[in-house]
Amino acid sequence: MTQRNNVILIVDDEPxxxxxxxxxxxxxxxxxxxxxxxxxxxxxxxxxxxxCAFLDAKLPDxxxxxxxxxxxxxxxxxxxxxxxxxxxxxxxxIQEAIARGVIIDLISKxxxxxxxxxxxxx
Amino acid sequence: xxxxxxxxADSPESQRYQQLYDMLLEAIPxxxxxxxxxxxxxxxxxxxxxxxRRTLPDTxxxxxxEVFPAIIIDQMDFPxxxxxxxxxxxxxxxxxxxxxxxxxxxxxxxxxxLPFSWQGVVELAMLLMDDVTEQVRLSEExxxxxxxxxxxxxxxxxxxxxxxxxxxxxTWNTAAEKLSGFTLYAVRGHNFSDxxxxxxxxxxxxxxxxxxxxxxxxxxxxxxxxxxxxxIPVSWIxxxxxxxxxxTAGIVAVGRDLTERRKFEAQLLQTQKLAALGVMAGGIAxxxxxxxxxxxxAAQFIMAGDLDPQFQKECAEKIHAGILRASMIIENLLRxxxxxxxxxxxxxxxxxxxxxxxxxxxxxARIDKIVLQAQWPREPIMISGMEGLLQQAxxxxxxxxxxxxxxxxxxxxxxxxxxxxxxVRISDTGQGIAPRDLDNIFDPFYTTAPVGQGTGxxxxxxxxxxxQHFGTITVESGAGQGSTFTVRLPLL
Numbered sequence: 001m002t003q004r005n006n007v008i009l010i011v012d013d014e015p016x017x018x019x020x021x022x023x024x025x026x027x028x029x030x031x032x033x034x035x036x037x038x039x040x041x042x043x044x045x046x047x048x049x050x051x052c053a054f055l056d057a058k059l060p061d062x063x064x065x066x067x068x069x070x071x072x073x074x075x076x077x078x079x080x081x082x083x084x085x086x087x088x089x090x091x092x093x094i095q096e097a098i099a100r101g102v103i104i105d106l107i108s109k110x111x112x113x114x115x116x117x118x119x120x121x122x
Numbered sequence: 123x124x125x126x127x128x129x130x131a132d133s134p135e136s137q138r139y140q141q142l143y144d145m146l147l148e149a150i151p152x153x154x155x156x157x158x159x160x161x162x163x164x165x166x167x168x169x170x171x172x173x174x175r176r177t178l179p180d181t182x183x184x185x186x187x188e189v190f191p192a193i194i195i196d197q198m199d200f201p202x203x204x205x206x207x208x209x210x211x212x213x214x215x216x217x218x219x220x221x222x223x224x225x226x227x228x229x230x231x232x233x234x235x236l237p238f239s240w241q242g243v244v245e246l247a248m249l250l251m252d253d254v255t256e257q258v259r260l261s262e263e264x265x266x267x268x269x270x271x272x273x274x275x276x277x278x279x280x281x282x283x284x285x286x287x288x289x290x291x292x293t294w295n296t297a298a299e300k301l302s303g304f305t306l307y308a309v310r311g312h313n314f315s316d317x318x319x320x321x322x323x324x325x326x327x328x329x330x331x332x333x334x335x336x337x338x339x340x341x342x343x344x345x346x347x348x349x350x351x352x353x354i355p356v357s358w359i360x361x362x363x364x365x366x367x368x369x370t371a372g373i374v375a376v377g378r379d380l381t382e383r384r385k386f387e388a389q390l391l392q393t394q395k396l397a398a399l400g401v402m403a404g405g406i407a408x409x410x411x412x413x414x415x416x417x418x419x420a421a422q423f424i425m426a427g428d429l430d431p432q433f434q435k436e437c438a439e440k441i442h443a444g445i446l447r448a449s450m451i452i453e454n455l456l457r458x459x460x461x462x463x464x465x466x467x468x469x470x471x472x473x474x475x476x477x478x479x480x481x482x483x484x485x486x487a488r489i490d491k492i493v494l495q496a497q498w499p500r501e502p503i504m505i506s507g508m509e510g511l512l513q514q515a516x517x518x519x520x521x522x523x524x525x526x527x528x529x530x531x532x533x534x535x536x537x538x539x540x541x542x543x544x545x546v547r548i549s550d551t552g553q554g555i556a557p558r559d560l561d562n563i564f565d566p567f568y569t570t571a572p573v574g575q576g577t578g579x580x581x582x583x584x585x586x587x588x589x590q591h592f593g594t595i596t597v598e599s600g601a602g603q604g605s606t607f608t609v610r611l612p613l614l
Binding site (some may be wrong): 013014016017019020021023024057058060061062083084085086108109110111112113 | 440
C-alpha cells in the first residue's frame with residue numbers, strides 16, 4: 001500500500017471542524033488534506049488520489065451529497081463518509097445515498113474519535 | 123244618486139240644492155248610505171258601490187242584511203244602533219269596523235251613524251264609512267319598523283349609544299350595559315367622556331369638539347371603563363345624528379369590543395413566529411452542532427491526556443469559543459421566540475436590531491448557498507419601537523428572501539436615514555413576484571406557496587407591525603428579477 005492511498009480528504013467550511021478531524025486522523029497516522037469548499041475539494045481530486053473523504057453536508061457552494069456523487073463518478077473506489085449536524089441517520093436522503101453507494105455512512109456531529117476511526121477502518 | 127223618495131214637486135231652487143247634494147255625495151272619499159226605519163237602503167253613493175262592487179239596482183230598496191255580510195251586521199249591531207238613532211236621535215261616532223266580505227279585500231273603516239231629522243222627526247239614518255285601511259296599515263308598519271329598529275339596537279353585540287352635542291349620554295344599549303356594567307340609568311345625562319378610561323378622556327373630548335366644529339364621522343380606539351374598575355379596548359365609529367332639517371342634533375357611537383381581537387392578534391403573531399422558527403430550525407441545528415462537535419472533539423483530546431501544553435491550551439480555547447458560539451445562537455433564538463404579550467415601546471438602534479436578526483438566518487442562508495451582502499452604516503440609527511415586533515417583521519422579510527432563492531443567490535441588507543426617516547432595504551436575486559400577485563402580497567393568508575409550506579401570514583404581519591410603527595413597506599419586483607422590500611420608519 002503506497003502512502004498516497006492513505007491520504008484522506010476532509011471537506012468542511014468550518015476550519016475548527018477540519019482542525020479536529022485532522023488531529024484525530026493524523027494521530028492515527030493518516031495523511032490528511034483539507035478543503036473548505038466543494039470547488040476546492042474537486043480541484044484537489046484532480047491533482048491527487050485519496051483513499052477516503054469526510055464530507056460536511058452543507059457546503060457554501062454545494063450540498064455534501066451532491067459533492068459525494070461527483071466524487072463517486074471520478075473515483076468509484078473511494079470511501080466517502082458524511083459528517084453532519086444537519087441530517088439524522090434515518091433521513092430519507094441519507095438512507096438513499098447509502099443504498100446507492102454514494103456514501104458509506106453518516107456520522108452525526110458531535111461525534112466520538114473512536115466512531116470516526118471505526119467507520120474509517122471497518 | 124239614487125232615489126230619495128222625496129216629493130217630485132221640486133222648485134228650481136230645491137233642484138239646485140239637489141244637484142249640489144248629489145255632487146258632494148259623489149265627490150267625498152267616504153261611503154255614504156241613507157237607511158230608513160225598516161233598515162232599507164234609500165241612497166248609496168258611488169264610493170260605496172265601487173268599494174263593495176255593487177250596482178244601484180241590487181242596493182237601493184234592499185235591506186241592510188242583503189247588502190252587508192251577516193257577520194258584520196251582527197258584530198256591529200247595526201239594527202240596534204240604527205234603531206237608537208231613530209228613536210233617540212242618537213249619533214254613533216267614530217267606531218272601527220273590519221270589513222271582510224267574500225271576493226273583496228279586507229278593509230278597515232271608521233264609521234258614524236247620524237240621524238237626519240226634518241222638523242223634529244228622524245226621517246233617515248246616514249251611515250258614513252271612511253276607509254282607513256291604508257292609514258292603519260301604515261301606522262302598524264311604522265310601529266313594526268320602530269320595534270324592529272329598537273330590537274336591532276338592543277340585540278346588537280356592538281355598543282350602540284347616542285349623546286347630545288355636548289357629549290351627554292341619551293341612549294345606551296344592552297351591549298353597552300353588559301360590557302361596561304353601567305346601566306342606562308347610571309349613565310344617562312352624564313358626560314360620555316366620564317366613562318372612558320382616564321388616559322383616553324382627552325381624546326374623547328377632542329372628538330366631541332370636532333363635531334361641534336362641524337366634522338363628519340370619526341373613528342377612534344378609546345378604552346371604556348367598566349363598573350368593576352377595569353377597562354376594555356373598544357374600536358368606535360362616531361357619526362353625527364341629523365334631524366329632519368339636516369342639522370346635527372347629536373352623536374351616535376357604535377363600538378366594538380376589541381378584547382377578543384387583541385387576544386387573537388397576539389396569538390396570530392406568536393403562531394406566525396413559531397412557523398418562522400420551524401423554517402429556521404434546520405439551519406439552527408446545523409449551526410449549534412458544529413461548535414458542539416468541535417468542543418466534543420477538543421474535550422476528547424484533553425481526556426486522552428499526554429498532550430503538549432500548547433496544544434492542550436488550544437483545545438481549551440476551542441471549547442470555550444464553541445460554547446460561546448452555541449449559547450449566542452440559543453440566546454438570539456430565545457429572544458426571537460419569546461412572546462411579546464406586552465410590547466414595550468423604547469428607543470432602539472435599528473442597525474443593532476437588524477444585525478441580530480440577520481445573525482439568526484445566517485445559518486439558513488449558508489445552507490441554501492446564499493451570499494449575504496450587508497451594508498451597515500457607521501452611525502447608529504435610532505428609532506422608537508417595539509423590539510420584538512420589529513425583529514419579527516424583519517425576520518419575515520429575510521426568511522421570505524431566502525425562500526425565494528432555493529437554488530442560492532444573493533441576499534442584500536442595507537439601511538440608512540434620509541429626510542427624517544430610517545430606511546431598510548432587503549433584496550434578493552430570487553424568483554421575484556408575478557405582477558398579478560404584487561397587489562395581494564400583504565393580504566392575510568395570501569400565499570403562492572404549496573399547501574403546508576407557507577401560512578400566507580408573514581407579509582401581512584410585517585405590514586401590520588410596520589403600520590403600528592407609523593412606517594411604510596413597499597415592494598419592487600418582477601417575475602425572475604428578484605424582489606426588493608423597502609421599510610421606512612420615522613426616526614426618533
